[in-house]
Amino acid sequence: MAKKVGLFIERPGRNHGDEAITISVPEALMTEPGIPKRDRDVSFFSREDPIENMALSESASAEWSREERILHSPEATEFFDQHERNMEPIVEWVRHSGDLEPTGTPSGVDVTEAIRLKARELGYSEVGFTRNDAHYVYQSRKRPMRNDLPHAICLALEQDYVKTQTIPSLEAEDTHFGTYEDQGPLSQELTDFIRDLGYSIQVSGPTWHYGPMIPLFVQAGLGQLGANGQLLSPHFGSRARLQIIYTDAMVTHDDPIDYGIHQFCNECQVCVNRCPGRALMPDKVWYRGVEKNKLVFKRCRPVMARYSGCGICMKVCPIQKYGMKPVMEHYIETDGEILGKNTDNLEGFDFGDKGYFGPGQLPTFERTFFDMPKGRAEDWVLLEFRDKLFANAAANGKEKEEMWSEFRSKVEESIDRRGEAVDMGMDLGV
Ligand code: SF4
Numbered sequence: 001m002a003k004k005v006g007l008f009i010e011r012p013g014r015n016h017g018d019e020a021i022t023i024s025v026p027e028a029l030m031t032e033p034g035i036p037k038r039d040r041d042v043s044f045f046s047r048e049d050p051i052e053n054m055a056l057s058e059s060a061s062a063e064w065s066r067e068e069r070i071l072h073s074p075e076a077t078e079f080f081d082q083h084e085r086n087m088e089p090i091v092e093w094v095r096h097s098g099d100l101e102p103t104g105t106p107s108g109v110d111v112t113e114a115i116r117l118k119a120r121e122l123g124y125s126e127v128g129f130t131r132n133d134a135h136y137v138y139q140s141r142k143r144p145m146r147n148d149l150p151h152a153i154c155l156a157l158e159q160d161y162v163k164t165q166t167i168p169s170l171e172a173e174d175t176h177f178g179t180y181e182d183q184g185p186l187s188q189e190l191t192d193f194i195r196d197l198g199y200s201i202q203v204s205g206p207t208w209h210y211g212p213m214i215p216l217f218v219q220a221g222l223g224q225l226g227a228n229g230q231l232l233s234p235h236f237g238s239r240a241r242l243q244i245i246y247t248d249a250m251v252t253h254d255d256p257i258d259y260g261i262h263q264f265c266n267e268c269q270v271c272v273n274r275c276p277g278r279a280l281m282p283d284k285v286w287y288r289g290v291e292k293n294k295l296v297f298k299r300c301r302p303v304m305a306r307y308s309g310c311g312i313c314m315k316v317c318p319i320q321k322y323g324m325k326p327v328m329e330h331y332i333e334t335d336g337e338i339l340g341k342n343t344d345n346l347e348g349f350d351f352g353d354k355g356y357f358g359p360g361q362l363p364t365f366e367r368t369f370f371d372m373p374k375g376r377a378e379d380w381v382l383l384e385f386r387d388k389l390f391a392n393a394a395a396n397g398k399e400k401e402e403m404w405s406e407f408r409s410k411v412e413e414s415i416d417r418r419g420e421a422v423d424m425g426m427d428l429g430v
């Protein structure tokens with residue numbers, strides 16, 4: 001027996017000029033628009049334990065991971081050298097975009113649809129408007145963030161479908177990082193347009209961000225949070241790179257939407273079962289005031305670092321692979337089946353030196369595979385030194401002097417590296 005439809009959602013077509021689509025949300029999957037959250041808890045954690053950029057708070061493993069990823073092969077070294085060279089001017093522009101002045105005079109008319117149309121013409125498939133939410137600004141970026149831009153324009157740029165299905169590979173890295181490079185000039189053109197309308201802007205991303213972006217995209221109705229920790233948007237799931245333009249333009253906010261994803265993920269679980277690092281949790285927990293599946297970072301980063309960014313959790317997601325509309329229609333017609341689940345087509349993957357893994361099969365790793373530096377790079381140097389002192393308690397004066405000398409140069413190196421790119425996104429610790 002088919003499932004009952006609880007809601008029909010009309011969304012713009014995938015690309016500018018495409019026909020609108022209607023997504024049928026099964027009644028059995030409906031929970032609430034956006035994501036379940038407790039506003040008081042969100043405020044409490046934001047105040048008492050402000051969110052921080054992991055390029056800074058986990059800079060030790062970010063530096064380690066960057067080296068592992070770049071040195072994976074001569075091709076990877078050349079690829080990432082070139083990417084970093086391409087991104088440098090873009091990141092510089094993003095960091096200083098808030099200094100740019102408006103070039104026109106506001107007409108007093110709501111410009112939401114004019115901006116949406118321009119963004120769609122440029123190639124952004126998903127465009128939404130919401131309020132700029134200070135709860136989602138990194139502590140270290142509060143100062144450079146302007147406080148006179150009350151709105152956020154959320155923009156998703158799709159990355160190549162075919163290359164994404166080869167995850168993990170250098171080909172998939174090419175579309176991942178290539179899409180960041182595409183975001184640069186596109187957002188420059190879009191912000192020129194907004195400034196011509198008479199308004200100020202400040203850009204978050206590509207790669208250099210003021211804060212986590214998914215909460216704002218969910219609030220703007222562009223998708224919901226998947227169990228893989230990624231934004232699942234209607235046309236391409238998480239196969240997209242996100243960017244936000246903060247502005248004082250006269251715009252109207254969109255509303256969050258219940259696409260049924262919050263409950264769908266509880267039943268699907270494909271990414272959870274397929275994650276090579278066993279880093280994704282099957283059950284949702286309340287974390288910083290939001291109900292979600294919490295990724296275990298220390299199980300993920302060592303895999304990402306050594307297997308071309310991994311990303312199996314993106315590749316095996318049916319919403320990414322087939323799109324939300326066919327997935328929901330299949331669920332309705334089959335009384336609750338997950339499209340592609342348990343098939344090689346969706347779940348199979350090649351995993352570098354480990355070989356091919358079909359449904360039900362996962363690679364294994366030595367326990368030491370998951371060892372990596374933790375916390376801030378400068379703190380890690382101190383911890384390493386402390387452990388070395390304990391382990392060499394019987395060392396003589398000369399040996400101890402050498403340990404101190406090595407420690408001092410590591411601290412100096414770590415201080416010198418602050419401000420350099422510390423992760424593959426070229427984000428900076430400052
Ligand atoms: S990137 Fe790989 S290791 Fe990390 S959560 Fe996704 S599937 Fe798991």
Ligand code: SF4
Pocket residue numbers: 226227228229232264265266268269270271272316317318319
């Ligand atoms: S694979 Fe399934 S459980 Fe994971 S994010 Fe996609 S829809 Fe949700």
